[in-house]
C-alpha cells in the first residue's frame with residue numbers, strides 16, 4: 471500500500487471513493503454533505519491537503535487537512551479559539567472492504583507530520599457521537615473531545631481538538 475498526496479489527476483478516483491463511502495454509511499448523518507465550495511478546492515494546496523491510500527492503482531482511502539475558515543470556522547467559534555495556524559482534519563474515508571486494517575491510522579499519522587512541518591499548531595475534527603471507529607482513530611492520536619454541537623439542526627457532532635506541540 472502506498473500513501474501519497476492526491477492531485478487533480480486523481481479526481482475521478484476520489485469521486486468514486488466518495489460514492490462508495492456515501493453509499494455504505496451505517497447512518498447517513500455520520501457524513502456531512504460535501505459543499506460545492508469544498509469540492510472546488512480539493513486540489514488547491516492553500517485550502518486542502520488530501521492524502522490517498524492506494525492498493526496498486528486503486529484508491530481505497532483518503533482524508534484531508536483543510537486550511538480555510540469555510541471548513542473550520544464554526545468549530546473554532548464553538549471552541550472559542552482563534553483561526554490562526556489551524557487545520558480541520560476531515561473527509562476521512564476508507565473503502566468499505568478495507569476498514570479496520572489501520573489504514574486511516576497511517577493516513578492521519580502522515581497528515582499530522584505534514585501539519586507540523588507547515589506550522590499548524592491546532593487540528594480540529596468533528597465526529598458523530600455514534601461513529602465509534604472515527605472517534606477511535608482520533609483518540610488514538612490524543613485528540614480531546616471538547617464539546618457537542620448540532621450542525622444545520624441535523625448533524626450531531628463532537629468537536630475534537632489536538633494541540634500539536636512544537637518540536
Ligand SMILES: CC(C)(COP(=O)(O)OP(=O)(O)OC[C@H]1O[C@@H](n2cnc3c(N)ncnc32)[C@H](O)[C@@H]1OP(=O)(O)O)[C@@H](O)C(=O)NCCC(=O)NCCS
Nearest residue numbers: 500562563564569570571572573574575597602603604606
Ligand atoms: C472512520 C473510518 C475512516 C476509519 O478508517 P479505518 O481505516 O477503518 O480506521 P483504522 O483501522 O485506522 O482504525 C479504526 C479503529 O476503530 C476501532 N473500531 C472499529 N469498530 C469498532 C467498534 N465497533 N467498537 C470499538 N472500536 C472499533 C478499531 O479497532 C480501530 O482502533 P484500534 O486501532 O485502536 O484497534 C472508516 O470506518 C470509514 O471510512 N467510515 C465511513 C466514513 C466515515 O464515517 N467517515 C468519518 C466521518 S467523521
